[in-house]
Amino acid sequence: MEITQAKDTDINEIIGVLKISLGEALMPKSEAYFIWKHFKNPFGKSIIYLAKENNKIVGIRAFMHWNWTDKDNLITSVRAVDTATHPDFQGKGIFSKLTLEAVKKSIDEKIGFVFNTPNPISMIGYLKLGWYSIGRMPVYFMPNFSIPHFYISDKVNEIHNSYSSKNAIDQLPLNWQLKSSKDIMDTPLTKDYLYWRYVDCPVAKYGAIVIPNQYGFIFRIKKVNRFMELRLCELWIENSDAQKEFNKALNLLKKQIKPLFLSCAASPLLKSKSQIPPGFYGPIKKGPVVTLKHLALNNLNIFEDFSKWNPSLGTMELF
Numbered sequence: 001m002e003i004t005q006a007k008d009t010d011i012n013e014i015i016g017v018l019k020i021s022l023g024e025a026l027m028p029k030s031e032a033y034f035i036w037k038h039f040k041n042p043f044g045k046s047i048i049y050l051a052k053e054n055n056k057i058v059g060i061r062a063f064m065h066w067n068w069t070d071k072d073n074l075i076t077s078v079r080a081v082d083t084a085t086h087p088d089f090q091g092k093g094i095f096s097k098l099t100l101e102a103v104k105k106s107i108d109e110k111i112g113f114v115f116n117t118p119n120p121i122s123m124i125g126y127l128k129l130g131w132y133s134i135g136r137m138p139v140y141f142m143p144n145f146s147i148p149h150f151y152i153s154d155k156v157n158e159i160h161n162s163y164s165s166k167n168a169i170d171q172l173p174l175n176w177q178l179k180s181s182k183d184i185m186d187t188p189l190t191k192d193y194l195y196w197r198y199v200d201c202p203v204a205k206y207g208a209i210v211i212p213n214q215y216g217f218i219f220r221i222k223k224v225n226r227f228m229e230l231r232l233c234e235l236w237i238e239n240s241d242a243q244k245e246f247n248k249a250l251n252l253l254k255k256q257i258k259p260l261f262l263s264c265a266a267s268p269l270l271k272s273k274s275q276i277p278p279g280f281y282g283p284i285k286k287g288p289v290v291t292l293k294h295l296a297l298n299n300l301n302i303f304e305d306f307s308k309w310n311p312s313l314g315t316m317e318l319f
Contacts, residue, residue, distance in 0.1 A: 001094075003101055006048035006060070011035065013057045014050070021084035032202045037081070040200070042192045043067050047078060047105050049098045051089075058089040061098030063106060063114065068185040068309070070268075075185065075297065078106050080116035080126075099129055103295065112297035117288035117316060130293050134304050137287030137316055140280040142254075142262040149258040151223045159221060159257060163207030165198045171212050178236055180268040185302060186310045189236065189269070194218070197314060198233070204317075206233065209249050214242035217250065218314060227260035233314030235277065236269035243271060250277060266310045275310065288316055 006014065011031055018029045038046035044065035051059030063078035080102075085094045106114060118126050123133070149155075169191065177190040187193070198206040198218050210216035218234040230253070237246055254262060266275040266283070276282070292300055302308040 001058075001092075002052045003097060004050055004052060005105075006050050006062075008039075010050060010057065014048075014060055017057050017060055017086055018082065018084050021086060028203060030202070034082075036196075036200060036202055037064065038062060040196060041065060042190070042196050043076075046081075047102050047109075049101045049105075051085075051094045051098055053089065058086040059094035059098055060084050061095070061102050063102045065111075066115075066315075067188060069179045069188045070183050070185050070308075071179070071181050072183075073185075074188075075112045076110075078102075078111050078114045078295075080114055080118075083122075095125055096129060099125075103129075103293070107295050110296045113295050113300055113303070114293045115290060115303075117290055117318065123289070123291065126291055126293075131291040132293070133289060133291050134306070136285035136289050137265070137311065138283030138285050138306055139287045139313070140264050140266065140276050140282035141284065141286075142277075142280045144254065144259055144261055146255075146258060148227045148260040150226050151221075151228045156221045156228070157205065160205040160207045163209060163219075163253075165206045165208040165218060166195075168208035168210040168216070168218075169194050169199060171210055173212070176212075178238070178269055180310075182268045184268040184275075184308050184310050186268055187312065187315045189234065194234070206314075209253065211242070211245070211249075214239050215246040215249070217246075219253070220314075221257065221259070224260055228257060230254065230257055230259040230262045231313055232262065232264035232277075233317070234312050235264060235267040237271045240271040247278060263313065265313050265316075267312060268310050287313070288318075290316070 015029050015031055041064060047063040049061045050057050062082040064081050066077050066079045068075045172191045179188040180186050206218055206220050208218040215237045217232055220231045220233055222229040222231050268275055
């Protein structure tokens with residue numbers, strides 16, 4: 001069996017292995033999605049290893065690059081995402097071989113750490129390879145005390161189109177960027193990143209409200225039973241005088257959508273001590289279970305228990 005790095009010419013065969021191994025119930029498998037995720041990521045092209053038998057791909061392992069920053073430091077990481085083994089070759093240790101090869105490559109590139117949000121089944125394999133769980137990501141919630149609207153696909157699409165993420169992000173200056181002004185790690189926001197993540201994403205639609213030099217938030221409407229969750233994926237305030245306008249815009253959006261509840265994560269990009277909008281309760285550990293593994297960075301204390309790590313809900317959505 002040959003272990004090799006993926007090439008552009010392998011994409012079609014990789015998609016075939018992902019489909020036959022994982023199906024498409026949770027996430028569609030397509031060339032456009034794979035290219036968006038692994039080749040157009042503004043943090044860099046993914047580390048992708050393949051297992052081949054008789055020149056046919058029988059396993060895949062991909063690490064996405066991801067950056068974190070506070071007011072003084074930049075920490076690079078990789079995110080363990082796509083992994084699949086052809087059903088005819090399962091039980092041969094392919095997952096471990098590919099993962100260890102990707103880890104070695106990441107260490108060679110001086111990547112700080114690797115993280116992911118595994119399901120309970122794959123969690124077992126990661127723990128055996130030296131990952132450790134830091135528990136569920138803390139999330140904040142705001143109940144909506146008015147009668148909620150039902151989730152209707154056409155209506156949801158209409159709202160997302162009315163609050164076009166493309167039109168909103170287009171308003172930002174070309175070199176616009178924000179990073180935490182506190183000793184708290186989060187994903188640095190740039191116009192390029194926001195465009196890639198919330199405009200070009202081929203598998204989800206997002207809405208946004210952006211007022212340049214003042215504030216912005218990006219949202220997604222998720223189905224919860226027959227109702228809606230208003231998920232705030234990114235939140236920022238550039239000017240502390242804009243706090244009232246930020247609150248007003250969010251309240252107007254809530255009244256228009258009438259979700260069952262709103263959700264968000266703490267953001268060091270908000271000009272407030274609480275780092276959450278008014279009216280939210282928490283933190284409640286209802287987010288994804290996150291696992292980490294040391295690479296070039298030996299001390300990950302700031303990431304453990306999310307003590308000084310505030311990933312947004314948009315950052316940690318399932319990839």
